[in-house]
Amino acid sequence: MKRNAYANIGLAVLAIVVLACLPLVVKKDSILNLLILVLLYVVLASSWNILGGYAGQSNLGHAAFFGIGSLVTRLLWILGWPFAACMAAGVASAIALALLIGFPAFKLRGVYFAIGTLALAQILNVTVGNLLPEMSYNPALADYQIVPRYYLFLALAVMTIAAASAVVHSRLGLGMKAVRFQEDAAESLGVSAFKHKLVALIFSASFAGLAGGAFAYYHVSYYLNMPFGPAWTFDPMMMAYIGGAGTVVGPIIGSVFFVLIKELLVLHVGEYHLVIFGTLFILVVLFLPGGLVEAWEKTRTALQRWTRARPRGPVATDTR
Amino acid sequence: MLSIDAVDAYYEDIQALWGVSMEVREGELVVLVGPNGAGKTTVLRVISGLLRPASGRILFQDRVLNKEPAHKIVALGICQVPESGRIFTGMSVLENLELGAFVPDARREREKTLRWVYEIFPRLRERESQFAGTLSGGERQMLAIGRALMGKPRLLMLDEPSFGLAPILVDQTFEMITKINREGVTVLLVEQNVRAALELASRAYLLENGRIVGQGTGQDLLSYESVRSAYLA
Amino acid sequence: MLESVSQTLILGILVGALYALVALGLSLVFGVTKFLNVAHGELLMFGGYASFWVFSLLGIDPFLTIPTTLIALTLIGAIVYQLFFVRMVKLPEETKIKNTLLVGFGLSVILQNLALRFWSADDRGITASYSGVAFTVLGVRFPLVRLASLLTALIFLLALHLFLRKTYTGKAIRATVQDWEAATLMGIDIQRVYFLAFVLGAALAGVAGTLVAVNYSIEPSMGLNWTLKALIVMVLGGLGSITGTLVGGLLLGLTESVTSLLLSSNYREVVGLVLFVLILIFRPQGLFGTKEA
Numbered sequence: 001m002k003r004n005a006y007a008n009i010g011l012a013v014l015a016i017v018v019l020a021c022l023p024l025v026v027k028k029d030s031i032l033n034l035l036i037l038v039l040l041y042v043v044l045a046s047s048w049n050i051l052g053g054y055a056g057q058s059n060l061g062h063a064a065f066f067g068i069g070s071l072v073t074r075l076l077w078i079l080g081w082p083f084a085a086c087m088a089a090g091v092a093s094a095i096a097l098a099l100l101i102g103f104p105a106f107k108l109r110g111v112y113f114a115i116g117t118l119a120l121a122q123i124l125n126v127t128v129g130n131l132l133p134e135m136s137y138n139p140a141l142a143d144y145q146i147v148p149r150y151y152l153f154l155a156l157a158v159m160t161i162a163a164a165s166a167v168v169h170s171r172l173g174l175g176m177k178a179v180r181f182q183e184d185a186a187e188s189l190g191v192s193a194f195k196h197k198l199v200a201l202i203f204s205a206s207f208a209g210l211a212g213g214a215f216a217y218y219h220v221s222y223y224l225n226m227p228f229g230p231a232w233t234f235d236p237m238m239m240a241y242i243g244g245a246g247t248v249v250g251p252i253i254g255s256v257f258f259v260l261i262k263e264l265l266v267l268h269v270g271e272y273h274l275v276i277f278g279t280l281f282i283l284v285v286l287f288l289p290g291g292l293v294e295a296w297e298k299t300r301t302a303l304q305r306w307t308r309a310r311p312r313g314p315v316a317t318d319t320r
Numbered sequence: 321m322l323s324i325d326a327v328d329a330y331y332e333d334i335q336a337l338w339g340v341s342m343e344v345r346e347g348e349l350v351v352l353v354g355p356n357g358a359g360k361t362t363v364l365r366v367i368s369g370l371l372r373p374a375s376g377r378i379l380f381q382d383r384v385l386n387k388e389p390a391h392k393i394v395a396l397g398i399c400q401v402p403e404s405g406r407i408f409t410g411m412s413v414l415e416n417l418e419l420g421a422f423v424p425d426a427r428r429e430r431e432k433t434l435r436w437v438y439e440i441f442p443r444l445r446e447r448e449s450q451f452a453g454t455l456s457g458g459e460r461q462m463l464a465i466g467r468a469l470m471g472k473p474r475l476l477m478l479d480e481p482s483f484g485l486a487p488i489l490v491d492q493t494f495e496m497i498t499k500i501n502r503e504g505v506t507v508l509l510v511e512q513n514v515r516a517a518l519e520l521a522s523r524a525y526l527l528e529n530g531r532i533v534g535q536g537t538g539q540d541l542l543s544y545e546s547v548r549s550a551y552l553a
Numbered sequence: 554m555l556e557s558v559s560q561t562l563i564l565g566i567l568v569g570a571l572y573a574l575v576a577l578g579l580s581l582v583f584g585v586t587k588f589l590n591v592a593h594g595e596l597l598m599f600g601g602y603a604s605f606w607v608f609s610l611l612g613i614d615p616f617l618t619i620p621t622t623l624i625a626l627t628l629i630g631a632i633v634y635q636l637f638f639v640r641m642v643k644l645p646e647e648t649k650i651k652n653t654l655l656v657g658f659g660l661s662v663i664l665q666n667l668a669l670r671f672w673s674a675d676d677r678g679i680t681a682s683y684s685g686v687a688f689t690v691l692g693v694r695f696p697l698v699r700l701a702s703l704l705t706a707l708i709f710l711l712a713l714h715l716f717l718r719k720t721y722t723g724k725a726i727r728a729t730v731q732d733w734e735a736a737t738l739m740g741i742d743i744q745r746v747y748f749l750a751f752v753l754g755a756a757l758a759g760v761a762g763t764l765v766a767v768n769y770s771i772e773p774s775m776g777l778n779w780t781l782k783a784l785i786v787m788v789l790g791g792l793g794s795i796t797g798t799l800v801g802g803l804l805l806g807l808t809e810s811v812t813s814l815l816l817s818s819n820y821r822e823v824v825g826l827v828l829f830v831l832i833l834i835f836r837p838q839g840l841f842g843t844k845e846a
Contacts, residue, residue: 060658119781122781127823230777273666278666279663281662282655285655419739
């Protein structure tokens with residue numbers, strides 16, 4: 001197990017170094033923008049995954065946290081606050097919202113939780129749209145530079161993955177997993193379902209809030225209720241599922257895959273990427289709940305068996 | 321008419337029936353008795369197609385039933401009165417009876433069959449338009465049996481029809497079952513009320529822990545030593 | 554003052570009947586199969602586009618496009634069921650609800666994207682030749698289009714009611730809802746019942762889509778809002794009765810209307826959603842349903 005862990009960490013460090021050095025080599029804004037999109041999705045998908053994939057509570061209102069993080073950050077920044085403070089306020093609002101809805105929302109089991117959070121996010125979407133309908137312009141428009149924004153997103157993505165990994169491998173993560181698979185059984189063993197769900201929710205909300213803050217920093221102009229839109233829940237959710245819900249690396253794979261497919265298709269066929277993604281999502285739900293990660297594990301074990309090689313070390317374990 | 325040959329059945333990984341073999345000939349009233357949890361309901365579920373046998377064969381009038389879907393088996397002429405009747409409480413007595421005659425053959429003759437059922441159970445006619453949920457225990461049992469009869473079964477199977485009924489109703493129920501059998505309906509009766517059931521039976525089987533441990537005529541089994549000591553002492 | 558209150562109430566009732574029809578299909582499907590098809594709004598959207606297409610092509614009265622919508626959505630419903638939902642029939646109830654929610658949501662993404670490619674993001678609406686006509690009784694306006702929609706909605710509600718009450722197939726469906734195993738023992742083919750319920754639900758969504766196209770407008774991303782409306786009505790009226798659905802729809806319509814009068818029309822959408830969340834938290838079985846919802 002130790003050998004695998006070191007290899008994984010080594011790979012991760014390598015990836016971070018490569019990504020960090022990229023802006024020194026690549027000067028084209030379009031590529032950096034694309035990477036920013038991937039990194040944003042990584043944060044959103046990974047943060048959704050903690051509550052939705054790992055703790056098993058399908059949160060269909062994730063966009064609410066993304067939205068409120070971006071709203072508070074953007075408004076305070078326009079008012080002249082230093083950006084770091086704005087972002088801190090953004091995250092704080094997201095956590096406050098999570099606490100506010102966490103208590104009543106977790107009274108709802110399973111499907112009621114899902115449609116309840118969906119309704120809540122939609123309430124915010126419409127209300128913000130009503131109260132603040134005008135277009136919002138980036139205060140830093142005059143000296144807008146993309147590279148610092150790239151690094152912000154990179155840092156956030158690394159933080160989110162590191163936090164997700166820490167949670168997954170901790171006792172807290174084990175508790176969440178127990179709640180996901182058999183909530184009543186977990187309760188009877190002394191695992192407080194409510195506490196674990198709430199912690200997962202707060203994790204989920206804070207990183208989505210951070211992403212919202214970064215979004216406010218990055219976007220030139222947008223309608224303030226745009227980040228509350230359902231697509232900001234649904235797309236990351238699909239990425240997490242297709243990549244592998246409940247794994248750390250699944251959301252990363254899903255996000256990269258999503259943006260890749262989208263760009264490829266737009267070039268050749270037009271904007272059909274959502275049709276493909278929707279279909280893949282359904283296929284994953286019906287046939288391959290572990291997503292691409294599971295597909296990869298299965299291929300790997302099949303290949304190993306086929307080449308008659310004995311796997312060195314533990315065979316693919318269920319990391320879900 | 322019906323023959324079950326060396327049937328094994330499982331609920332998930334747990335084996336419930338071991339090599340069960342039984343036969344029901346036309347016109348008979350065959351009784352299956354056994355203690356709680358022996359697997360009697362499982363036998364009926366397997367025959368009705370609600371549970372697939374892991375091995376063995378079920379033959380009904382020379383037709384293999386193993387792979388037939390449950391609703392087809394009803395159309396072939398096997399109607400079951402399940403444990404506790406399971407009438408549709410949100411529907412009227414008449415609607416319940418009509419649903420009993422759902423299969424095309426039965427539906428065609430449902431007026432006639434209904435009249436016959438009302439003859440056997442006049443109380444049902446009185447309560448025709450009442451919600452089935454408002455009936456008493458005994459009336460519900462009558463409705464459940466009547467509903468199964470509406471399917472014009474060649475083989476009528478009943479799962480513990482006396483369960484939860486007051487003794488006088490138990491006697492009435494058994495009387496009616498005997499009457500139905502005499503009118504030409506082959507009956508397979510599953511019961512825990514061993515003495516009463518065995519007295520009606522043409523033939524009987526004793527099921528214990530998923531295995532057939534005794535068979536013979538009703539009288540045979542009544543005098544069978546273990547039956548006497550276990551159930552009649 | 555009295556006039557504007559009466560006007561509000563009347564408009565609320567007219568809209569409420571439409572909402573009841575919107576919810577009817579989803580309520581039927583969920584009640585029978587326990588499939589929570591959140592792509593219901595997208596099916597409704599396709600119904601609206603089907604009507605719009607026939608209307609633009611043939612120029613007939615929009616309400617006469619309903620037969621086309623019914624046929625189109627029956628087909629789409631059948632295809633969607635066979636492709637995605639049929640495998641989930643045998644699942645245990647809680648898993649079934651959760652998985653169909655996910656599948657339904659994936660389906661909504663697919664359908665939305667397809668609609669966007671077929672018809673572009675522009676709003677479309679069907680303007681009947683009599684769209685401005687209204688009867689005025691005692692100072693209250695009754696727009697003709699709304700009245701015709703009310704009538705259509707009531708007709709379909711009644712038709713479904715009669716179907717479920719009086720026909721053998723309808724009774725089989727009701728029996729399946731109560732106890733599917735006992736229904737199987739009557740010789741009822743559960744697979745067929747599920748299929749029928751789903752396809753009927755899709756067809757009803759289609760008709761609702763026609764009414765939405767005539768009374769409002771349609772565009773590819775409208776699905777979610779209408780699915781939410783259906784869910785709100787279902788939760789207000791409880792499951793398992795057509796009367797409950799009608800009452801739920803009327804309640805929602807009236808609540809929205811009154812909010813519009815007291816606050817502003819911007820908050821119409823929100824009040825229904827807030828009501829929904831409150832009911833979910835305090836009374837998930839709805840105002841009429843039993844505790845088993």
